[in-house]
Amino acid sequence: PPHPEKLLTIDAVSKDFRGLRALDGVSLHVEAGEIRGIVGPNGSGKTTLFNVISGFYRATAGDVSFAGAGITTARTYRLSLAGMARTFQNLRLFGQLTVRENILVALDRTHTHAMWQYAVWQPGVIRHERQLRERAGEILDRYGLADFADAAPTSLPYGIQRRIEIARAMAAGPRLLLLDEPAAGLNGEEVQQLIRIVRSIRDSGTTVVLIEHNMGLVMSLCEKVTVLSSGKVIAEGTPSEVVASPEVIEAYLGD
Numbered sequence: 403p404p405h406p407e408k409l410l411t412i413d414a415v416s417k418d419f420r421g422l423r424a425l426d427g428v429s430l431h432v433e434a435g436e437i438r439g440i441v442g443p444n445g446s447g448k449t450t451l452f453n454v455i456s457g458f459y460r461a462t463a464g465d466v467s468f469a470g471a472g473i474t475t476a477r478t479y480r481l482s483l484a485g486m487a488r489t490f491q492n493l494r495l496f497g498q499l500t501v502r503e504n505i506l507v508a509l510d511r512t513h514t515h516a517m518w519q520y521a522v523w524q525p526g527v528i529r530h531e532r533q534l535r536e537r538a539g540e541i542l543d544r545y546g547l548a549d550f551a552d553a554a555p556t557s558l559p560y561g562i563q564r565r566i567e568i569a570r571a572m573a574a575g576p577r578l579l580l581l582d583e584p585a586a587g588l589n590g591e592e593v594q595q596l597i598r599i600v601r602s603i604r605d606s607g608t609t610v611v612l613i614e615h616n617m618g619l620v621m622s623l624c625e626k627v628t629v630l631s632s633g634k635v636i637a638e639g640t641p642s643e644v645v646a647s648p649e650v651i652e653a654y655l656g657d
């Protein structure tokens with residue numbers, strides 16, 4: 403049964419790919435307000451776990467629940483309406499659109515669905531459009547993207563493209579944000595910026611779960627870390643607890 407006090411509950415989840423068990427009885431619970439780190443050697447199942455949580459893959463066994471509701475078989479589309487957003491290891495921005503338009507597309511999707519769902523039609527499409535533009539402007543300001551609003555994302559430095567991805571995921575106003583290796587390819591200054599951004603996201607009420615290889619980032623950002631190895635949870639605790647765990651040290655020696 404779902405734990406109502408937990409935002410995300412993963413209960414004995416396994417995922418098989420033709421004979422390969424990528425996840426093997428994984429259980430973990432994330433409370434609202436956490437910044438949770440998921441770490442582990444390459445091939446340990448981190449991305450598969452994100453894909454199961456966010457509905458891209460269906461678990462072979464086990465249950466997932468989000469905000470007190472079972473979501474084991476829910477599709478990505480339903481999950482984003484329910485308040486889950488994610489970013490990907492490889493950027494997935496719309497290259498033909500400007501930065502502002504990338505944010506507008508994300509906003510329009512959520513607002514349009516909200517209008518259908520709750521039948522709160524605004525008096526006129528023009529007002530709706532103006533509100534979307536205002537909201538997009540707020541998001542661009544908040545993530546330090548206002549100067550790049552009219553640029554094509556692909557013309558911008560990689561670190562800024564990563565920030566656009568986070569801003570776009572946050573446009574939906576999610577309760578849970580899943581970040582897949584947000585520091586990959588970032589320089590030291592950009593990593594510091596990312597740390598500030600993730601903290602401010604959490605402080606504004608969105609729970610964050612992130613997969614990360616950069617242990618420095620995990621150590622300074624996450625209160626609690628879950629370590630996967632060969633599809634199993636081998637340790638969980640504060641960053642300093644898990645790096646001292648013999649199971650974790652052994653798992654990383656083979657990496």
Ligand code: ADP
Binds near residue numbers: 423443448449450
């Ligand atoms: P990590 O993110 O920790 O590097 P992954 O979740 O990507 O690990 O992969 C875990 C295991 O599952 C690996 O052995 C990988 O090859 C396998 N795997 C992941 N996705 C698929 C897939 N779509 N089809 C087949 N095997 C996959």
